[in-house]
Each structure stands twice: as structure tokens, then as C-alpha cells.
Amino acid sequence: MAVCTGCSLLCDDIEVTLESGRIARTKNLCRKGLGRFRSLYSERASPRADGSEVDVGDAISRAAEILSGAKRPLLFGWSNSTLEAQQAGIALARKLGGVIDDTSSFCQGPLMELVIRGQMPTGTLDDVRNFGDTLIYWGSDPTSSHPRHMSRFSYFPRGEKLQKGFEEDRTAFAVDVRESPTAKIVADGYFQIPPGGDAEFIEAILSVLDGKMPKVQDKKRMISFVTTLKKAKMGFIFPGLGLVYSLKDRLDLFSQLVARLNEGVPFRVIPMVGHYNMRGFNQTLFEQTGGINQVSFADGEARRGQENGIISALDSCDAALVVGSDPVSSLPAAFARKLAKIPVVVMDPHRNLTADLARVVIPTALSGLEAGGAALRMDGVRVELAPVVEGASPSDAEVLARIREVV
Amino acid sequence: MVGAMEIYQLTPKINCKKCGLPTCMAFAVALLAKEKNIEDCTPLLEPKYEAKLKKLREVMAPLASASETGLIIHDEKCYGCGNCVVACPVNVANDPRGSAIGLGPKSDKVILMVEDGVVKCLNPKECRRFGPNRIMCNLCTSTCPSKAIEFV
Amino acid sequence: MAELSVLVVTFRDIFQSEAQEAGRYGEEYRKASALILLDRGDADRAGIKDGSAVTVASDAGSVVVNAGVDQESHPGVAFMPNSPWSNQLVSGQVGPSKIPEFKRIEARLSSASGPVLKIEELLLGIVQG
Structure with a gap:
């Protein structure tokens, strides 16, 4: 049985038949979930830095350079990552003295x-x-x-x-x-x-x-x-x-x-949380800092405040790391324009608008399909994810740990 | 879905009785009930009815895929939500640990299940609309968000 | 066509979600996203045909999308799938909650000023804006 990360129901009764390592047939996936599974084979991201194709290692080094060079980096996304990746993201934000926020900021x-x-x-x-x-x-x-x-x-x-x-x-x-x-x-x-x-x-x-x-x-x-x-x-x-x-x-x-x-x-x-692990991020950050989103670690101390939410932070942050999210698509154009003006690092399994304007793109594994971990369903119930197929890219958690080593 | 009147409009409307029925309207009704085939109307195969024949084959095509209970699934409309899978009384009775409690079927005696994002019909003879004691159950169609299931 | 004022509400559609998973750059995603669904009476009064392109303008910006006519009645209200196309219309002004107004956009419809843009063209507009 596989788990579907197409939405925050995390359906765990999915049957998958593989043929030569590829998903051939599925049972019990809805149309949206099937879309998520099939996305394994479409619009995958490739590593890039400053407009050139590079290898993943170079992309990670360049990402670390941009983030550690920033005065107030914004680390955004997280609701399409595992709990382990979210933990690694919070640790990175702490080390950078940056701002961390997720899609819930303008959602649930x-x-x-x-x-x-x-x-x-x-x-x-x-x-x-x-x-x-x-x-x-x-x-x-x-x-x-x-x-x-x-x-x-x-x-x-x-x-x-x-x-x-x-x-x-x-x-x-x-x-x-x-x-x-x-x-x-x-x-x-x-x-x-x-x-x-x-x-x-x-x-x-x-x-x-x-x-x-x-x-x-x-x-x-x-x-x-x-x-x-x-x-x-x-x-x-x-x-x-x-x-x-x-x-x-x-x-x-x-x-x-x-x-x-x-x-x-x-x-x-029970709020109808959209992305598969938004609840997980909110809960994890809350346990660590007392805030569910919009937290700054400037001066080594966790502070919660609206000024750290992406909508306001785009006016004050001078670089951004975007993980598993496409804010250039999902934000009103006025805010997308602000994001386009600062150096952006994208970690994502897929190409998207944010990746297209990013200075660095690091392709990652599609969680629940190419990488394991755990997530919280919309109601807070923990669900374990196990990889279904082998992928070529490292998981979010691995990339974040590597960035943290070098910043 | 296509009705007898629409099918009648596509017959030669000459009441020649060559199909064994007294009128073209009776033939249309029989065609819809799958008691006759398009080819039983020999005049329709003549070149002058070519356009009608083509159109008739088009409107009859979805019916060909209907299971014996008359159930048609429009794949392109289906959400794969599984409402029908869980609401179907036969699924519930035959699969208490799977579809009855909202999960994917755990029994091979279910009528409906979702494969590749779209509902499929298995074991149509188990459907309550089948056989001599049939009842006009419509729980799969009334719980569908997109009219993806239809009975003809 | 006559100008038509509507309140635009964005929504989620499963076929659009499916298309998004297949890729933001696909024609399917554009077809399922660059869309405004109108009340039949509103569409008739303004002379908008099902499937025709229209310009939708708000105080924040404007975008060309295809019009659809809904079975359901909702005079004065129009629905757009949430997407980079609808996001052209959402204001950059936010209230104390700091949540943008995604679901209550005052907009005006008029004859299409050009073709429905591809997502790459929308992105170019964002980068150059």
C-alpha cells in the first residue's frame, strides 16, 4: 500500500503496480491523486545556477552562498515536504537567523x-x-x-x-x-x-x-x-x-x-487544509517556537509576527529559499513581482514559475513516491510515507542538511 | 443519453418491416433495448442512408460499452472520488472491511472500484438492477458529483 | 459586447488540479485555468458567448480569459479557477489580516483586448513589472 500526497487526506490504501520500475497501474487513487503520481514523469526540474545547467552539488553550494550572504533570508513553502524536511528547514532558518513561513500564511x-x-x-x-x-x-x-x-x-x-x-x-x-x-x-x-x-x-x-x-x-x-x-x-x-x-x-x-x-x-x-503536510509544518514550528508560521530567528531568538509572513516579508527580505511551492503562481501578481526582484533558490521536484525565475534550482525527490518520511494529515494524525519508486534526486531533508553544513 | 425518438430520426422511416418489426419506431425502441442490431435494418446499409447510418453508429457507440445492467461510465467526467464505491449497497454487503468503511475494496465481489483515477464496473451481475428480482437502485448515480455514471 | 460588472470569486476545480500536476506549462492547464464562469442571464445581457475570449479588469490589473456560461444561476457573481491568470486581478493591498482578497474581486468584463496569454507570457509580465 502506498500513501497519496495529492492532498491532506493522505489516503493510505493506494495499490500500485510497477512495470520496469515505473508506475503502470493504480487502484483507489482519485483523479487528483493520480495526477500527483503521474507527475513523476512530467516537467521534472533540472539543476541550474545563474542561468546555466550545473550538477546538484554546485547548485547546493551556490544556494548556500546566496542564503548566507543575505541579511534577512526568507525560507518559504514547506507544506509539500515531510516532517523531517520541515525539521531540517527550521534548523536551517535558525542557523541563518532567517525568516520562516509557509503557505498557511495566506491560506488556513x-x-x-x-x-x-x-x-x-x-x-x-x-x-x-x-x-x-x-x-x-x-x-x-x-x-x-x-x-x-x-x-x-x-x-x-x-x-x-x-x-x-x-x-x-x-x-x-x-x-x-x-x-x-x-x-x-x-x-x-x-x-x-x-x-x-x-x-x-x-x-x-x-x-x-x-x-x-x-x-x-x-x-x-x-x-x-x-x-x-x-x-x-x-x-x-x-x-x-x-x-x-x-x-x-x-x-x-x-x-x-x-x-x-x-x-x-x-x-x-477540522479545517480543510490544502497541501499534504501544511498541518505538519504548523504543528512542528509551533512546538519549537510557539508560532505556527511567520517566525523570525534574527538575533538567535524565535519571534512570531505578521512582518515575517510572506506577504509582508517580501518588502524586507533580500533572498528567498522556496521549497515545494510555487508562490509566483499562487500569490497575487503584485506580490509575485516583489519575489521576482530578489535572488531566489528553489527546491522542487518540478519545474514551475518560481523555478523559472530563480537564480538556483535544486531538483528534489517527490515525497511519498521517491522518498519516505512522515506527515500529518489535515486532522493531525501522523502518516508514514515510504518510497514507491526509485528517483534520481535527493530528498528535501537531505538537500537542506547539506545546505546547513555549508552556510 | 440518446432516446428512442432520436434513434427513430436516424432510421429510414419507411416502415418496410424487413427487420421483423412493424415500424421503424418499434425498431428504434428495440435497438435501444439491445434486442436488435443496427445491421438488422438492411435499407440503412444502402448508400442513400450513409449519413444517417454514420450518425446512428455514433449515438449508439456509448451503449455498446454499457454493462448488462445498463450501466455506463463516462471516464472523462469521473472524479475518482469513490462516492459510488462506498455508497453501493452490494459493495457494502460484500466488502465490509473495505468499501463499507470508506477504504478501497478488499473483496473481489465488489461491483464498483476506482482504477487509474476512474471508476470501473466489475461483476455487473451482482448489481441489484440485474436479474429477475431486480430493483431500480440508483445510489451510484445519485452520489456522483459529475454524472459520470448513467443507466440506459 | 456590453460591459459587465461582476464580483469574481476564485475556486478549485479537480480537472484543473489534475492538469496542474501534469505541468503548469501544458495547454490543458491553460484551458482549465484561463477561464471565467458566468451566470447565463449576465452573459446574455452582455452578449457574451460561451467559449469566447473576454478581458477581465480589476483595479489591480487585467487579463484575457475564455468565458464559460454556467448551468447554475449566480447573477452578478463570476467564478474563476484559482491560477496565475486570476492572480493578475487580485489586489496587492491587504488589510490587517494580511490575507489578499482572492475571493471577492470587483471586476469589469469587456471585449477581449488580445489573445489568452500563455503562462510564460504571464511570467514575463511579472518579471518585467
């Missing part, structure tokens, strides 16, 4: 912080499967982003306390701006809200809980929805970027709702 970070700090009740996906009878997909579309979420854990499977199947045992709702594939599956449980309408929707639920009339949505429908929530044996909310981006600084409103629901019945929250 604010919500994940509450979960990791124990300020938001949470549970595992196995709890969801066994006990979760009332589910809310909120600003998330697992069908598209985590295709096996509903079939492996949340809606369709039989669980310990839920033996009859989804039609009788579980009630699912979706709150979303878009009538997504997930919204279509939950059908009558779909609430369409306007962009930015999440706060109003939360207030409407709170009103009904207070015995008042909701200000938005059909009143009868809202009352019936809240009645169902109040009857949950164990409820779960799966918030996606839709909710996080819509609430931004008002995430306390969501905390308030979760707290209110928990006065009556247990309601847990």
Missing part, C-alpha cells in the same frame, strides 16, 4: 492556529467516520479539493455508531457562494450565500439559537437547519478557504458560533 493559517493552540474543538477524521452524524461543509468543496473526503470519512462510509449508511445516519449541509459539486451532493442541505456573506450567516444561526428571527435566508429553513444542529450527537464543521477568506479578521465570530453550539451538543472543527 488563522484557523489552524486556533486548532493547534487548543482554542477550537477538533477531532480526527476517524471520529467523523465513526460518530459524525451532522456535517457542515462551509466555504469548502471537498469533492473538488479533497475528492475522497466524503467517501472515506465524512458522508458515505459506515462507522462504528453509524451502521445504516448516509441516507439514514448522517445529515450534511453545505454553506457556499458557489453551487459546487459538494453542494449538489448534499442537495437540500445547500445554503447559497453571497460573497462575503459568511458573517451574516453566522449571525443568523446565532439569532435562531437565541430564539430570534434570522435576518438572512428563508426563516423557516434556517430554523429547521438550526434545530437539526441542536439535535446532533456529534457535529463536525469543515471550513474551507471560502470561510477563512470571507471572515478574515472576524474569525472570532466563527469561534463564538462553535462555542455556542458546544453549549448544547459536541461540535468539532
